[in-house]
Amino acid sequence: MKSTADRAKQRVAIPGLLGACRTEPLPPRNLVIFDGACGFCTWSVMVLDRPLGVRVASIPAQWLTDAELAGLGTTRAACAQAVVFVDATGVPSSGADAVNALLRAHPLFSAPVALALRVPALLRLERAFYRWIARHRVVISRLLGTRRYALIGETDSAS
Numbered sequence: 001m002k003s004t005a006d007r008a009k010q011r012v013a014i015p016g017l018l019g020a021c022r023t024e025p026l027p028p029r030n031l032v033i034f035d036g037a038c039g040f041c042t043w044s045v046m047v048l049d050r051p052l053g054v055r056v057a058s059i060p061a062q063w064l065t066d067a068e069l070a071g072l073g074t075t076r077a078a079c080a081q082a083v084v085f086v087d088a089t090g091v092p093s094s095g096a097d098a099v100n101a102l103l104r105a106h107p108l109f110s111a112p113v114a115l116a117l118r119v120p121a122l123l124r125l126e127r128a129f130y131r132w133i134a135r136h137r138v139v140i141s142r143l144l145g146t147r148r149y150a151l152i153g154e155t156d157s158a159s
Helices: 004-011 039-052 066-071 076-081 096-104 107-116 120-135 137-144
Strands: 031-034 057-060 084-086 092-094
Touching (some): 031 039, 039 137, 084 096, 096 107, 096 120
Parallel strands (some): 031 057
Antiparallel strands (some): 031 084, 084 092
């Protein structure tokens, strides 16, 4: 019988998704760590991965040990609050900053994102918008019908 994670991976095709029972080593760079219990989060990673074609690995925070998270420069609590991206230099960022770092990793978006980040008001607005989305992600997941993408079993408590 297949595990829940195996069934979820079949249902949700995220090209760079690392498995719950992975045999490959955890990459220390270009890694997206997201909330696998959130359908909206999983769907967002899937949507960003396909069109961007950024060569990154992605994994739900729930599939990592505390030691692995610490080795990547983050914590379980930080991952419960926002997406984390560990860039090519090994530097972690979270939330809106993680989305920006992921976009900067793609040649097509690197220059426009760098220019946009020079506008402090735009970055403040983006961070506020990200926090609002993170606080309401369970409701957004229901409204958009993305609950089925949850890899872990979506909870009703937004973090």
